[in-house]
Amino acid sequence: MLAVSPLYFVLLVVTNVGVLASNGIGMFEDITRAQMDALGFGWVLVSTFYPLAFILGGVGVILCAVSLTGLPGARGWSWSAATAAALAVVLHLPIAPLRIAAMGFTEDRLGDNAAYVLWDPVGYIANYIIIASTILLCVAVFVGTAHKRAGMVIGGLTAVYLVAGLAQLPLPPFVISFLWAALGIVWLRGIRVDRPQP
Template sequence: MATATVIPTVRRSRAGLILALSPIPFVILVITLLVASAAAGTDKSAEITPAVMAEIRAQWIGVWIVYPLAVCFGSVGMLHLFGSRHSVLARGAVVATGLSIVCALVNAGLNLSITGFDADRLGSVTRYDVALEVNLVSFWLAWVALICGGLALRRAGELRRTGLVVAVLAGLFGVVDIAGHGAVPPFVLSFLWLTLGVGLLRSRSVPSEGE
């Protein structure tokens, strides 16, 4: 079985570092969500009333600034890793990641635009429902990107085992997420990014056959 030699590059190392650090923004996001939930008195944003929103507007804005940053942080690592590659799988990872970023930003923009709603509760606002669906699509695209990316690395002879494991897990999580309409917690995505990042940082030159 052939083993590919990969010349170490600043791009590859930087991508590995970004991916390895990707859980950190999600930790910050969880803290921000907890603060916002405590201020709102509920963890169900659909039940927020105009009066409650007026009181937690600053926390709400904070959540929807941190949220896209958390999603886009690891996505930048994916673009850094696959952006200069030309295989079909690598290009698939880039396209899916790019679309995921767009959806994450649209989701955040929609949620930031509804701080002055006048319906009886947030769940009655059409833009809120649209934002939820766009958010789901963002994560489904991120799963697709990881599937393509993991397989691209395996096919290129890099991170052969790690790439396959990440691709398989991303596929399983993606199926569960789609079937359960958002059943997989968002931070799970960062653990798969972390796995790729650690793999890249541990093997920056000559990947072994069993990597």
């Protein structure tokens, strides 16, 4: 799942551009009632694909982390990564329903709606947790597999991405998908190496 994670974000970007840009929409909080009426079902798609991309990536982190729990030195890091990723997945689950519920807002703009005010920070927190779980997984790869350089490089880049996000630098969310893809490819290579030879 991690190796193909950029595809989830391609779907997200294509949907966002197709739905939002075609309606002249920039920031979500500035969406007016008339703009939301024009979006219609397009808002449901945008609202669903965003958390779905992170949920699928989170499940990939969980699967990869659990597969490493039997390796010497990696058990604690792997379980920590899986636990953090599971928490992030759980936090992402209500985002689509809350976004869809916000469709019926009666305030002047979406940013004044209670459902929006709730899901926006939850989404950021969930994203930071999933990024942190990726760093923990990279540590598990570093200490428990032969792919030490990959674990160190991908983990270092992911840590830089996390710090940049916490500093509120304008980095697109799809950057994490490339780090996941690199980690997924390393994981797949490790699976092949670890299989017993006939």
